[in-house]
Amino acid sequence: xxxxxxxVLVVDDEQDIVEILRYNLEKEGYDxxxxxxxxxxxxxxxxxLPELVLMDIMMPVMDGVExxxxxxxxxxxxxxYIIFLTAxxxxxxxxxxxDVGADDYIIKPIKxxxxxxxxxxxxxxxxxxxxxxxxxxxxxxxIIDRSSYTLHIGDLQVNLPKKEFELLYFLAETPNKVYxxxxxxxxxxGSDVYVLARTVDVHIRRVREKIGSQxxxxxxxxxxxxxxxxxx
Amino acid sequence: xxxxxxxVLVVDDEQDIVEILRYNLEKEGYDxxxxxxxxxxxxxxxxxLPELVLMDIMMPVMDGVExxxxxxxxxxxxxxYIIFLTAxxxxxxxxxxxDVGADDYIIKPIKxxxxxxxxxxxxxxxxxxxxxxxxxxxxxxxIIDRSSYTLHIGDLQVNLPKKEFELLYFLAETPNKVYxxxxxxxxxxGSDVYVLARTVDVHIRRVREKIGSQxxxxxxxxxxxxxxxxxx
DNA sequence: ATTCAATGTTACCCAATTGTTACATTATTA
DNA sequence: TAATAATGTAACAATTGGGTAACATTGAAT
Numbered sequence: 001x002x003x004x005x006x007x008v009l010v011v012d013d014e015q016d017i018v019e020i021l022r023y024n025l026e027k028e029g030y031d032x033x034x035x036x037x038x039x040x041x042x043x044x045x046x047x048x049l050p051e052l053v054l055m056d057i058m059m060p061v062m063d064g065v066e067x068x069x070x071x072x073x074x075x076x077x078x079x080x081y082i083i084f085l086t087a088x089x090x091x092x093x094x095x096x097x098x099d100v101g102a103d104d105y106i107i108k109p110i111k112x113x114x115x116x117x118x119x120x121x122x123x124x125x126x127x128x129x130x131x132x133x134x135x136x137x138x139x140x141x142x143i144i145d146r147s148s149y150t151l152h153i154g155d156l157q158v159n160l161p162k163k164e165f166e167l168l169y170f171l172a173e174t175p176n177k178v179y180x181x182x183x184x185x186x187x188x189x190g191s192d193v194y195v196l197a198r199t200v201d202v203h204i205r206r207v208r209e210k211i212g213s214q215x216x217x218x219x220x221x222x223x224x225x226x227x228x229x230x231x232x
Numbered sequence: 233x234x235x236x237x238x239x240v241l242v243v244d245d246e247q248d249i250v251e252i253l254r255y256n257l258e259k260e261g262y263d264x265x266x267x268x269x270x271x272x273x274x275x276x277x278x279x280x281l282p283e284l285v286l287m288d289i290m291m292p293v294m295d296g297v298e299x300x301x302x303x304x305x306x307x308x309x310x311x312x313y314i315i316f317l318t319a320x321x322x323x324x325x326x327x328x329x330x331d332v333g334a335d336d337y338i339i340k341p342i343k344x345x346x347x348x349x350x351x352x353x354x355x356x357x358x359x360x361x362x363x364x365x366x367x368x369x370x371x372x373x374x375i376i377d378r379s380s381y382t383l384h385i386g387d388l389q390v391n392l393p394k395k396e397f398e399l400l401y402f403l404a405e406t407p408n409k410v411y412x413x414x415x416x417x418x419x420x421x422g423s424d425v426y427v428l429a430r431t432v433d434v435h436i437r438r439v440r441e442k443i444g445s446q447x448x449x450x451x452x453x454x455x456x457x458x459x460x461x462x463x464x
Numbered sequence: 465a466t467t468c469a470a471t472g473t474t475a476c477c478c479a480a481t482t483g484t485t486a487c488a489t490t491a492t493t494a
Numbered sequence: 495t496a497a498t499a500a501t502g503t504a505a506c507a508a509t510t511g512g513g514t515a516a517c518a519t520t521g522a523a524t
Contacts, residue, residue: 081343098252099259103343135349147349161470173353174360176380199472201512206471219381220480220511221394393481430501431483437502438482452491452500 006123009050010034011041011067012085013059017110021054024112028120038067045071052119053082065100072101079147081122085110137172140228142215144169153211163188164207167200171216171226180223200224237263238355241282243273243299244317245291249342253286256344260352270299277303283358284351285314287334301332313354317342369404372460374447376401385443395420396439399432403448403458412455432456 008030010021018034025032033048035041039062041055053071057064064084071077084105106115137144143152149165151158160168166188171179179187181197189195204224208216217227240262242253250266257264265280267273271294273287285303289296296316303309316337338347367378375384381397383390392400398420403411411419413429421427436456440448449459 079346098256098344101345103345104341135346135353146353147346163471173357174364176377176382177360177364178379178381195471196473198474198512202472202514205513218512219394222381225380395482427482428484430485433501434483434503437504440502450501 006052007031007033007048007050008052008054008119009041009045009048010054011036011038011059011064012054012056013037014056017056017085020110020112021115024116025119028116030119038062038064042067042070045077046074049074049076049080051080052122053080054085055082056085058087068102069100076148137169139172139175139226142172144172151211158210160207160210164203164210167203168207168211168216168226171224175226175228178219178223178225183223237261238284239263239265239280239282240284240286240351241273241277241280242266242286243268243270243291243296244286244288245269246288249288249317249340252344253342253347256348257351260348262351270294270296274299274302277309278306281306281308281312283312284354285312286317287314288317290319297328297332300334304333313358369401371404371407371458374404376404383443390442392439392442396435396442399435400439400443400448400458403456407458407460410451410455410457415455 008025010018010025010032011034012018012021013036015036018036022032022034033044033050035044037059038055041053042062045053053068055064055068059067068082068084071080071082081104082102084102085108086105087108106118135146137146141154144165145151146169149160149162151160151165151168167184170184170188171177181200184200185193185195185197204216204218215226217225219225240257242250242257242264243266244250244253245268247268250268254264254266265276265282267276269291270287273285274294277285285300287296287300291299300314300316303312303314313336314334316334317340318337319340338350364377364379369376369378373386375382376397377383378401381392381394383392383397383400399416402416402420413432416432417425417427417429436448436450447459449457451457
């Protein structure tokens with residue numbers, strides 16, 4: 001596989017800054033997209049799904065804080081790294097930034113060289129330590145990553161829809177433990193939702209279809225479990 | 233609903249980090265205490281008895297490694313979860329950290345969101361696992377686990393259908409006690425179900441077939457018992 | 465509006481589990 | 495040791511629970 005280009009989104013209303021960042025980032029080999037306000041930034045984020053967002057706080061139309069909050073609501077963006085760019089004078093507190101899900105912030109004026117090495121360092125770390133910091137279950141050949149909703153079995157990537165993923169995740173969290181349909185419904189669907197118990201069966205079937213049938217065992221009259229006995 | 237607040241202790245000499253962690257942890261509903269060096273951390277741990285400790289390694293007065301060692305000596309802290317926070321440069325520490333009883337470590341800079349989801353996941357699993365421990369009977373070579381509906385005899389896994397499993401489980405709960413067919417029917421089948429008493433015999437037979445005939449003894453005219461006399 | 469993916473529902477079929485019965489075997493007592 | 499009471503065993507029947515496919519619905523993306 002060729003060298004992967006990391007995706008970076010730059011959002012700032014000052015065109016100078018956007019250009020300087022774009023120039024430097026592309027020179028470093030990143031795949032860059034830009035926007036000039038928070039709303040545009042959010043739209044691009046939805047499609048582009050960047051791994052890193054550099055976002056100004058003070059912007060017209062939609063400010064960085066609100067934009068960040070909404071970006072975090074995109075499931076695939078839960079694990080992205082979001083850095084705020086702030087002028088020293090701005091009174092937005094550090095706390096407010098972290099509150100909406102920022103991971104870091106830097107104070108303007110931006111020093112491109114310093115920022116680039118910081119970003120490079122981030123991706124280097126990210127690669128090496130992803131599994132150290134994220135909400136991941138590793139079990140047998142399975143790597144189940146809830147922060148990015150991805151499932152790897154060996155080196156095969158398997159895509160599961162939300163419900164199926166959550167079902168698998170829930171079962172794998174406590175391997176071997178048998179859960180009745182009611183428990184699964186209550187935990188995954190929610191205790192208020194009114195869905196037939198047999199729905200669980202169908203989802204189990206769909207998961208099995210995608211991951212292989214040997215992992216989720218049926219205990220007749222009781223429920224289902226994620227079984228690790230057979231796993232080598 | 234009175235959600236239980238898990239107790240978390242944060243120990244770091246950098247006040248920024250302490251504050252960021254405190255803020256995020258409290259937002260997640262944890263009961264947080266903090267300290268700025270290992271010695272202070274140890275003192276607080278003694279009284280506070282946290283379930284989770286986030287501890288920097290490099291600190292003045294007493295470093296994290298030594299502090300962790302002493303925290304582990306506190307009887308009530310044996311089961312706590314201790315996570316080290318380390319700067320990448322401190323390569324030396326990984327081995328030493330696990331050596332003194334750390335459970336995990338993460339590399340700075342800390343990503344609050346990722347760390348929070350990881351901590352949440354820890355407590356979620358912790359809770360799930362606790363519930364299971366109550367359902368396991370260990371007796372002689374037998375491990376009868378009601379949470380996974382599995383039976384191990386030595387290192388042999390035996391699969392029993394529901395009724396048979398429950399019959400064995402019920403008998404093994406009070407070894408050597410003799411139960412009449414009526415009692416077994418009432419307890420396992422339920423007092424409302426009406427099933428012939430001889431059904432019990434058949435089930436006993438089926439269980440014996442699978443686990444060996446020496447364990448469940450017949451007491452003529454009375455009933456059956458799970459016998460541990462013959463077990464080595 | 466239209467398409468497509470995800471989710472939920474239903475009905476049918478099959479197989480494991482469970483229950484019953486008849487008969488064989490064992491234990492107990494005279 | 496014969497009688498008889500209790501239990502073991504095997505074969506069979508009944509039932510239940512779960513797999514599955516096909517269809518209906520929802521919801522998101524365009």
